[in-house]
Amino acid sequence: MSDQTAFKVIGTRPVRHDGVDKVTGRALYGADVRMNGQIYGAMLRSPHAHARILSIDTSFAEALPGVKSVVTGADLPAMADKIADTGEGAVNLRHLSSNILAGSTALYWGHAIAAVAATTQTIADQAAALIRVEYEVLPPILDLAAAMAPDAAALHADVVTNELGEKGKAPSNVAEHFRHEKGDVAAGFAAAEVVIEREYKTGTVHQGYIEPHSATVQWNADGQLIVYCSTQGSFGVRSEISEILGLPISHIKVIPTEIGGGFGGKLNVYLEPVAALLSRKAGGRAVKITMSRIDVLAATGPTSASIIKVKYGATRDGRLTAAQVWMAYEAGAFPGSPVGAGSGVILAPYDIPNVVIDGYDVLCNKPKSNAYRAPGGTNAAYAAESALDELARALNMGPIEIRLKNAAKEGTRRADGPVFPRIGFVETLEAVMRHPHYTSALERSSGPLRRGRGIASGFWFNFGGTSSASATVNPDGTVSLTEGSTDIGGSRTSIAMQFAESLGIPVDQVKPQVVDTDSVGYNDATGGSRTTFATGWVVYEIGQKIRTELIARAAKMLETEPGQVSFENGVFSNGAMKNIPYAQVTADLDKTGGPIVVSHSMRTRGEGTAFATHIVDVEVDIETGKVDILRYTATQDVGHAIHPSYVEGQIQGGVAQGIGWALNEEYIYDKNGKLLNAGFLDYRMPTTLDLPMIDAVLVEVPNPKHPYGVRGVGEVPIVPPAGAIANAIFDATGVRMMELPMSPARNLAALEAAAIAAAV
Amino acid sequence: MSHLVVNSTVNGEPAEFLCEPHETLLHALRDTLLLTGTKEGCSNGNCGACSVLLDGVLVNSCLVLAAEVEGRQVTTIEGLTPREGLHPLQQQFLENAALQCGICTPGFIVASKALLDRNPHPTEAEVRHFLAGNLCRCTGYDKIVRAVLAAAA
Numbered sequence: 030m031s032d033q034t035a036f037k038v039i040g041t042r043p044v045r046h047d048g049v050d051k052v053t054g055r056a057l058y059g060a061d062v063r064m065n066g067q068i069y070g071a072m073l074r075s076p077h078a079h080a081r082i083l084s085i086d087t088s089f090a091e092a093l094p095g096v097k098s099v100v101t102g103a104d105l106p107a108m109a110d111k112i113a114d115t116g117e118g119a120v121n122l123r124h125l126s127s128n129i130l131a132g133s134t135a136l137y138w139g140h141a142i143a144a145v146a147a148t149t150q151t152i153a154d155q156a157a158a159l160i161r162v163e164y165e166v167l168p169p170i171l172d173l174a175a176a177m178a179p180d181a182a183a184l185h186a187d188v189v190t191n192e193l194g195e196k197g198k199a200p201s202n203v204a205e206h207f208r209h210e211k212g213d214v215a216a217g218f219a220a221a222e223v224v225i226e227r228e229y230k231t232g233t234v235h236q237g238y239i240e241p242h243s244a245t246v247q248w249n250a251d252g253q254l255i256v257y258c259s260t261q262g263s264f265g266v267r268s269e270i271s272e273i274l275g276l277p278i279s280h281i282k283v284i285p286t287e288i289g290g291g292f293g294g295k296l297n298v299y300l301e302p303v304a305a306l307l308s309r310k311a312g313g314r315a316v317k318i319t320m321s322r323i324d325v326l327a328a329t330g331p332t333s334a335s336i337i338k339v340k341y342g343a344t345r346d347g348r349l350t351a352a353q354v355w356m357a358y359e360a361g362a363f364p365g366s367p368v369g370a371g372s373g374v375i376l377a378p379y380d381i382p383n384v385v386i387d388g389y390d391v392l393c394n395k396p397k398s399n400a401y402r403a404p405g406g407t408n409a410a411y412a413a414e415s416a417l418d419e420l421a422r423a424l425n426m427g428p429i430e431i432r433l434k435n436a437a438k439e440g441t442r443r444a445d446g447p448v449f450p451r452i453g454f455v456e457t458l459e460a461v462m463r464h465p466h467y468t469s470a471l472e473r474s475s476g477p478l479r480r481g482r483g484i485a486s487g488f489w490f491n492f493g494g495t496s497s498a499s500a501t502v503n504p505d506g507t508v509s510l511t512e513g514s515t516d517i518g519g520s521r522t523s524i525a526m527q528f529a530e531s532l533g534i535p536v537d538q539v540k541p542q543v544v545d546t547d548s549v550g551y552n553d554a555t556g557g558s559r560t561t562f563a564t565g566w567v568v569y570e571i572g573q574k575i576r577t578e579l580i581a582r583a584a585k586m587l588e589t590e591p592g593q594v595s596f597e598n599g600v601f602s603n604g605a606m607k608n609i610p611y612a613q614v615t616a617d618l619d620k621t622g623g624p625i626v627v628s629h630s631m632r633t634r635g636e637g638t639a640f641a642t643h644i645v646d647v648e649v650d651i652e653t654g655k656v657d658i659l660r661y662t663a664t665q666d667v668g669h670a671i672h673p674s675y676v677e678g679q680i681q682g683g684v685a686q687g688i689g690w691a692l693n694e695e696y697i698y699d700k701n702g703k704l705l706n707a708g709f710l711d712y713r714m715p716t717t718l719d720l721p722m723i724d725a726v727l728v729e730v731p732n733p734k735h736p737y738g739v740r741g742v743g744e745v746p747i748v749p750p751a752g753a754i755a756n757a758i759f760d761a762t763g764v765r766m767m768e769l770p771m772s773p774a775r776n777l778a779a780l781e782a783a784a785i786a787a788a789v
Numbered sequence: 790m791s792h793l794v795v796n797s798t799v800n801g802e803p804a805e806f807l808c809e810p811h812e813t814l815l816h817a818l819r820d821t822l823l824l825t826g827t828k829e830g831c832s833n834g835n836c837g838a839c840s841v842l843l844d845g846v847l848v849n850s851c852l853v854l855a856a857e858v859e860g861r862q863v864t865t866i867e868g869l870t871p872r873e874g875l876h877p878l879q880q881q882f883l884e885n886a887a888l889q890c891g892i893c894t895p896g897f898i899v900a901s902k903a904l905l906d907r908n909p910h911p912t913e914a915e916v917r918h919f920l921a922g923n924l925c926r927c928t929g930y931d932k933i934v935r936a937v938l939a940a941a942a
Contacts, residue, residue, distance in 0.1 A: 044883045051891035052879040054826015054866035058892055061825040151809060237926045239830040239838055240892040289828070289892025290926050322831040518889035518927060674886035678928055682889060685929030709835035709924060717917040717930045 038530040039737055042674045045522040046541050047287075056287045059243030059259030060319045067245060068097055070300075070307055070318035071153035073143040073160045074328065075135035078169035078394040078702020079184075082133055082142065082162060089159040090145055095152035098310035099160070100303065101143045102130040106275045113268065120297060122272045124363035128397050129273070129299055135164070136184060136362035137396050138703050139327025141299075146307040146316045169394040169702035173336050173357050176202040176393045184392045188364060204364035205390040209372060209444045217351025217383025221342025225420045228338045231408040231751075231769040232695030233359065235330040236401045237686070237714050240289020241322060242329060246304035247315035254281045255315075256301055261291040261515050262554025267546050269298045274305060284545040288517050292686070293400030294330040296554050326707040331696060332401035333358035333366040337375075337412035347426045349381045349435045354413075357389040358405060361397040366390045370490070371405030373445045374748065375413045377488035378454055378640060379435040384444040394702050400556065402683060403489045403744035407690055407751055411769060414485035414752030418759065428484040428756070429467075432642070433458050453666025453730030454640035457486070460664035460728045461642050467662075477652045480659070481761025486642040487748025491741035492557025493633035496564040497550025500528070500571045502625040503540075506615040508532070508575070510541040513552035514564045518682075518743075519675040520555065526671050527565040527737055531572025532579075533596055534611065550630045558741020561671055562732075563633040569736045570629045582621040583614045635734025639745035641665040643684070647757040654777030656692055656758060658719070663749075664726040668740025673727060680725035680746040687750025689715045695770050797858040799824070800868025808855035814848075815839045817855035818865060826866040826895045830924070837923030840896040840903075841865050847903035849922075866895035869902055878902060878940045887936035889927035897923050901937045910941050 050056040087099040108123040131140050143160050147153040170176045170184065183200035190197035191205040218224060244258040254276065260266050263283040271278045288295060300318045307316040320329070335358045342351040354375055358366035368388040376384060421431040436455050442448045461467050461484065471482050499511040510528055514520055525539040553559065576596060583601035584591040586609055595602050602608035618624055646659040663680050670676040693713040697705045706712045731738025751769055758776070759765050764783045768775060792807040799822060806821045815832070818824045818841070830838035832851045839850040842864040850863075869876055878898050881887070888894045897920065904911060904919040911919070916937050917930075925933060 042886070045886075047891075048883040048888075049875070049879075051888055051894055052875065052882050052898060053870045054824075054895040056891055057825070058828070060829060061819075063823075151811075238890070238892075239836055239924060239926055240828070240890070241830070287892075288890060289830075290890045292926070319829075322833070322836075519886070672886075674932070675889075678886055678889055678932060681929035681931045682927045683929075686926065708833055709831050710833070714924060714926065715929075716921040716924065717934065718921040720930055722913075722934070723929050723931050 036530060038526045038536050039671050040673065042672060043522060043526070043536050045519050046525060047516065047521055058240055058287045058289050062245045062257040062286060062317065064245055064247060064315035067315040067317050068146045068148055068311060069150040069153045070144055070146045070304055070316050071157040072141050072324065073157045074324065075131065075138060075140040075142055077135055077164055077166050078138045079167040080135045080164035081167060082131060082135060083165055084163040085143060086161040087143065089161065090156040093152060093156045093159060095148040096145060096156045097148065097314065098146045098307045099143065100306045100310060102132045104306050105130055105273065108273070111272065113272070120365060121363070122269065125269060125297060126273045128363060129303055137394050139324065139396065140362070141328060144303045144307055146311050170202065171394060171698055171702050173359060173391055176391045177357065184362065184394065188392065202392040203389055204360060204392060207369065207388050209386040210384065211442065211444045212383035214351050214353055214383045214385045218342040220350045222345045223420065223423050224340065224342045225416050225423060226340040227416050227419065227767070228336065229412040229415065229767055231335045231411065233331045233334040233395060234690050234694045235326055235712065236292035236294035238290025238292060238294060241320040241325045242295065242299055243319040244300040244304045245315055245317040246301060246308050248305050248309040248313055250313055252280050254305055256281060256283045257286055258283065258301055259286050259288045259295060261288065261295045261517065261556050263513065263546050264551055265296060265554050266298055266301055270302050270305065273302045282545055282547050285515055285543060288515055291517055292402045293404060293556060296400055296556055299329055322709065323707040326712060327704050328396050330399050330401065331396060332404060333360065333398045335359065335408045337409060339412050339416040341416055341420050343420055343424065345424065347424050347431050347434045349379055351383040352376055352381045354386040356409065357391050359393050359395060359398065360390050361393065361395045363397045364390055364392065366398050367400065367405030371409035373443065373490060374406040374488050375409035377443055378432065378437055378486045380437050380441040381435065386444055402686060402747045406487065406489055406748040407687055408769065410485060410487045410748045411751035411755060414749065415755045415765070418756040419765065429458050429462055432486055450637065451730065451733055452638055452640060453728055454486070456728045456730055457640050457642040457664040457666055460726050461644050464662055464726060466644055466660060466724065471646055477650060479649045479651055479761040480646060481649070481757045481759065482644065482646050483753045483755065483757030483760055484642065484644050485749040485752030485756060486640065487745055489558065489639045489745035489748060491636040491639055492559045493563050493636040494553035494557065494559045495630070495632045496552050496567045497628065497630035498564060498567045498571060499549060499626065499628040500575060502575060502615055502618065504616050504618065506612045507538045507540055510539055510568060511544050511549050512541060512564060513544065513549040514560045515555040516543055517555050518678065519672065520560045523561040523671045523675055524564050524568055528568035528572045531569045532576050550628065558639065558743040559636065562636055562735060562739045562741050565671065565737065565739055566633055566735060567629050567631055571627045574627045575625055578625050579614055582618065583609055585621045586614065586617065637668060637732035637734060637740040639666060639740055639742065641745045641749055643749040643753045645753045645757050647754060647761055649758055649761045649776065651762060651780055654773035654780065656771060656776065658688060658721055660721060662724040662726060663746055664728055665742065665746060666730045666740065667727045667742045668732040668735070669729055669738030670727050671737065671739060676727055676742050677725040679743045681723040683743070683746025684723050684750055685715050685720055687747045688720065688754065691751035691754040691769060691771055693770050693772055793856050795856055795859050797860065798862045800864060810856060812855045813851050814853040814855050814858055815850040818850060824865050824867050828892055828895060837900060838893050838896040840899040840923065842899060842903060845906070847900055866899055869899060878937065881936040881940040885932045885936035885939060887928065887932040893923060893925045897925065897933055905941055913938060
């Protein structure tokens with residue numbers, strides 16, 4: 030890769046290209062779309078967590094003046110099993126279809142049953158309430174223990190266990206059991222002098238993006254579909270609509286709006302095919318459907334509740350000899366929890382010679398789980414890093430010491446197979462050791478407010494994937510850069526910066542725009558921490574090609590050979606004798622051969638994995654169980670930071686979500702499977718008052734595979750927080766929290782139980 | 790359904806509009822007056838994305854009925870933006886990279902203006918206390934708080 034010190038654009042902190050639109054309210058998000066003649070959709074959702082649908086009577090709704098169309102699951106084409114990869118995990122399209130409108134069975138509270146379109150939202154809402162559904166209520170299965178019990182009723186008659194690669198015979202709620210093995214785990218534990226074995230539980234949490242899902246769809250008389258929606262991946266939406274409705278992709282144009290957060294929850298379709306069917310039935314009028322917050326929490330997202338058992342063996346000198354993991358994740362109503370990713374994360378930071386990991390993907394009557402930032406990683410690391418903290422204490426070792434002693438390095442093989450290339454895990458540990466947060470002592474008290482410090486590490490794979498982009502050199506010297514990657518947090522600018530660096534122009538001369546699926550080549554979704562890495566690489570290649578072409582044009586104007594021309598500081602130069610400014614070359618493109626338009630597409634590899642180590646100070650009020658975060662420092666191997674402020678922002682945001690997951694967030698269901706906290710008052714995400722400033726320490730170990738050393742940075746920061754906070758709570762109170770979230774009530778119960786146990 | 794006629798002042802200009810009796814100010818702003826800078830995140834007063842000023846006081850427009858603004862002054866993010874350039878809060882949000890997805894940003898800027906109008910030099914604690922009614926899921930608030938402090942400096 031290039032010499033970092035020579036960079037002119039990379040490493041600076043320019044204002045984002047879409048910034049003015051976003052601070053003035055002009056940027057158009059999903060719900061801001063308005064098509065001429067549009068009508069409004071509303072969904073009817075199941076009031077039962079599990080029920081057979083005996084009949085649906087839509088006649089009263091259809092009779093309401095203003096109602097233009099009504100659809101149910103019967104309007105969806107029958108589908109065969111087909112697996113599609115969204116970049117953050119695979120999805121079975123038949124299940125996706127049954128998720129967006131139920132077939133014969135409602136599988137969770139809030140499962141969509143029918144939809145209405147009407148001339149106003151008020152009429153649509155009234156009409157949805159007029160749809161009569163006859164249900165046969167079935168007992169819901171609401172947790173892993175019930176779902177995995179040998180005599181449990183199966184949610185789906187056609188799901189059998191994929192048991193270590195062999196298809197089972199009887200229907201089961203365990204959709205898959207897989208195993209990763211390395212070495213000889215029995216021998217590893219036989220060689221251990223200290224063994225720690227623990228079991229952890231975690232609750233269901235939601236991505237919590239502030240923008241509810243919204244889609245506006247028009248089914249034209251010529252069979253062409255126009256789809257405006259807020260999505261992480263417009264091409265994924267196109268292919269999912271195509272599969273679910275049986276339309277050729279050439280009939281579907283997806284126009285992505287600005288997106289108000291996704292975190293994995295806006296990869297798959299929920300509303301788009303439903304709005305399409307409503308539009309077709311309404312004679313081609315555009316139909317807009319926007320979810321309420323209740324709909325978002327009840328029927329989209331969440332990520333899995335889990336039970337994770339971790340067993341470590343180590344010698345007295347702190348060397349890990351073996352690890353065994355059993356992990357079961359709730360998939361929700363359809364198979365596909367992130368347990369596979371969780372199994373790759375859980376022990377990844379450590380070089381352990383003997384490992385067995387068993388993973389289970391388990392169905393239950395909750396919404397279909399979806400990707401959430403480093404899917405499956407936070408709960409996995411909470412379990413593994415809590416157990417490692419206990420092991421370190423049993424060995425009388427410090428938390429950094431035990432991690433350094435066992436740290437994975439270049440050449441270490443993960444239990445799930447791959448061998449690490451150059452990674453920066455050790456560097457994150459060393460960065461913590463150097464940081465004033467670590468080197469300064471924590472002031473402690475024996476009163477009701479107990480302080481403690483915790484450390485945890487985390488890993489995320491990152492993803493490369495396919496990106497395409499196109500650039501046009503304008504006569505005034507600016508370059509229009511056309512991309513298909515959803516800009517969810519500043520990627521227009523992080524991509525434009527790499528383009529500007531490659532071509533050799535200032536970043537404010539680049540005009541990046543995110544366009545529809547008919548206007549740019551294929552792009553995988555913005556997910557897997559891939560966009561700055563992969564789309565940035567694509568535009569690097571485009572920049573190099575344009576640079577070469579501009580040098581050829583300048584050579585013509587200078588009446589010399591391209592090999593004699595250099596381009597530095599905005600000037601093409603033929604030695605010391607003659608030079609010509611960049612703006613003159615671009616102004617004269619017509620005279621030197623015509624416009625310059627360059628497209629490039631590539632399936633990127635070599636994404637480079639990410640590691641992070643976090644340190645947190647907490648204060649636990651032992652009279653109320655409330656935990657305050659006093660200080661938080663996150664060190665992370667970020668490869669090479671293109672826009673350091675945006676990298677810091679990714680780390681700070683990931684940490685904040687991790688803190689919410691650790692301390693407060695969880696779905697609460699009643700015994701019938703009704704979600705009791707489907708709103709932001711009771712599904713309590715962190716506010717400004719709950720968090721301190723978050724110190725993001727960028728450790729730069731450039732990724733040797735990327736032209737600018739980029740590694741994905743967005744996901745790994747959510748992996749360590751829950752483990753770090755659990756370790757800090759133990760440090761403060763001597764009580765080990767075995768379940769997330771570590772909410773005041775749960776902490777208080779644990780503190781009281783520990784006090785009673787101590788008194789006996 | 791019968792509609793009500795409402796006469797108000799929105800962003801300094803007279804605004805006469807029709808609304809249904811149950812309609813919120815948020816929906817009137819977005820769907821009738823086409824001021825979509827005010828965002829809907831929850832519609833029950835818990836996220837602050839729909840923050841506007843009503844006679845200079847910060848409110849969640851999802852909790853105000855449209856009919857209630859008869860004779861009153863409403864300021865939205867569109868009205869906070871000067872004719873030329875940007876409001877200092879808008880400028881500082883950009884320079885401090887205080888937004889990622891941007892959906893909460895108009896609400897945060899309106900709420901921050903309400904804070905600075907009554908407390909031009911807040912401490913970090915005062916900023917955090919005042920903005921606790923606005924949710925952001927992307928930033929962890931660090932850079933938002935810094936932007937507000939910078940705008941107040």
